[in-house]
Amino acid sequence: MARLSYKEQIQRVREDAIVEAVNRLLATKGYDAMTVDEVAAEAGMAKASVYKHFASKEDLAAAAMVRALDRAVAFVDGLREQPDASPIDQLKAVAGWAIASQLEGEMPSLPSQNSALSNSLQANEAYMDRLISLSNKLSIWITQAQTSGQISSDLPAEMMLYILFARACDPVVGMLKASGMYTNEQILAWVTATTFDGVRPPSKA
Amino acid sequence: MARLSYKEQIQRVREDAIVEAVNRLLATKGYDAMTVDEVAAEAGMAKASVYKHFASKEDLAAAAMVRALDRAVAFVDGLREQPDASPIDQLKAVAGWAIASQLEGEMPSLPSQNSALSNSLQANEAYMDRLISLSNKLSIWITQAQTSGQISSDLPAEMMLYILFARACDPVVGMLKASGMYTNEQILAWVTATTFDGVRPPSKA
DNA sequence: GTCTATACACAGATAGAC
DNA sequence: GTCTATCTGTGTATAGAC
Known part of the structure; x- marks a missing residue:
């Protein structure tokens, strides 16, 4: 049992290395330009070994997205422990986190148009579960912000998401x-x- | 001379068919998912014929982008004939045109990350000329809007672009x-x- | 210039030894 | 499970006849 656990730990470490490599490559080159050979090279193993852990390139992308969504959910859960913050500030914090992640090269991004990849993602339970969970948590703040007049109720709540x-x-x-x-701080502030x-210029108080 | 002009016309029509096909495919599938076989099929000719008109897939993308930029410049020039409009309204009109084009499936879009394609575009004179021309025209309005306080001067002018x-x-x-x-009209209005x-909710007058 | 047929390269995926 | 070597499909690009 101890031996098996050790083996599992090794396996886990290697899978982490793969997913981290995929995450970096998705953040920099994008899905189409990323090759599994590069993933293997960055993760420090042979391509065939990568395929022992993940069945396809699409699965690699899904795993990276699952990890990114896990990070997002963890960040949101952290925010939820400060219930005194206003909904709009919570949403701003989330946007800021996402932008900062992108600036750090840690935010994987997929083509929004690739139908093959989109379909495989939508069929991926782990991915969909987390996506829906995150959406639900954010939607609470969005609804609250609309109810309290912090963001416009003319927009569909979906759109803010x-x-x-x-x-x-x-x-x-x-x-x-x-x-x-510009510094990362400036970019973060401006985009947020x-x-x-x-x-528009800030209205004068 | 008449014969040659006729031949040239035919050639022009076929090139237009190619570029239109590329434009549609770039708008829907994106650059990587687009194949030259599809382009040829949509344009109604053999692949080899496509390559008689354009040297590479990158050139196809560049030609479509040049056409899109030409449309944008033409739209902007039309706006410039109404000098009584305020700069911010001109910029809104441009944004609205771009969004509407996207909704109609007429706006080609390229991966912002693909370095090979980006490099070939930046080396393409026809493309760069139009990009710079468009940027210059828009920058005039942006500067005016900032000077007159219609958009924030805290942001770099580049960013509005x-x-x-x-x-x-x-x-x-x-x-x-x-x-x-939602209808296209709603989407256009909301995104603009x-x-x-x-x-934010509209401030009360 | 247009076509059919083909060359060439690359990347996703797998076979089989260890 | 990991590796080297390989298969295979697909897509860019071209040859060569007409």
Whole structure:
């Protein structure tokens, strides 16, 4: 039993290495440009070994997304332990976390259009469970924020959710970063601010 | 001379068919999922014929982007003939046009991360000329809007430009459309509004 | 210039020894 | 489970006849 547990630990470590490599590659090159050979090289093992742990490239992407969603859920659960914060501030914190993750190169992003990959993801229980769980938790804050007039009730609640997911892979972040003229803190502040308040000048108090 | 002009016309028509096919495919499937076989099939000719007109798949994408930029410049030039409009309204009109184009499936979009494609585009004079021309025209309005206090001067002017380009391929549009619950007019209005005014409720007059 | 047929390369996936 | 070596499909690009 002790031996088996040790073996399982080794296996777990190697799987973690794979998923981390996938996460990095998805964050930088994207799904299509990522090759399983690269994944194997980054994880420090042979390609065939990767396929012993994951059945397909799509499964690799799904595993990375599951991990990212787990991180998101963990962050949200952390926020929920401060029930005195207003819903809008909670949502801002989530957006900020997502943008910061992208700036750090830790946010995997998939093509929103690839139907084959989308289909395999939607058939993936682990992925869907976490996606729905995260959506539900965020939707509570969204509804509260709309009820209390912190965000517009003219918009469908869904849309606020989509906006948060979209900001997690917003090309504006990459473009600002690529310009090399701004710090990560500035980019984070600007993208968060425009997400919630638009591009208008702050109204004078 | 007449014969040659006729031949040239035929050639032009076929090239248009190719570029239109590429445009549609880029708008729906994206660059990586698009194959030259599909392009040839949609354009109604053999693959080898496509390669007689364009040297590579990257050139196909570039041609579609040039056409899209030409449409954008034409739209902007149309707006410039109404100099009484305020800069912010001009920018809103541009954003609205881009979003509407996306909704109609006419806006090609490329992966923002693919370095090979990005490099070939940045080396493409026709593409870069139009991109710079469009950016310059928009930048005039952006600067004016900032000077007159219609958009925040705290943001770098570049960022407003990036935001406009980003909204032209915003996944939020596709997600709202995919939900099937809203009309194109609603989606257009919502995305435009949140781009400029954020998600806050309209302040009471 | 347009076609059919084909070359070539690359990446996903697997076989089989250890 | 891990590796090396290989299979296989697919997609870019081209040859060569007409």
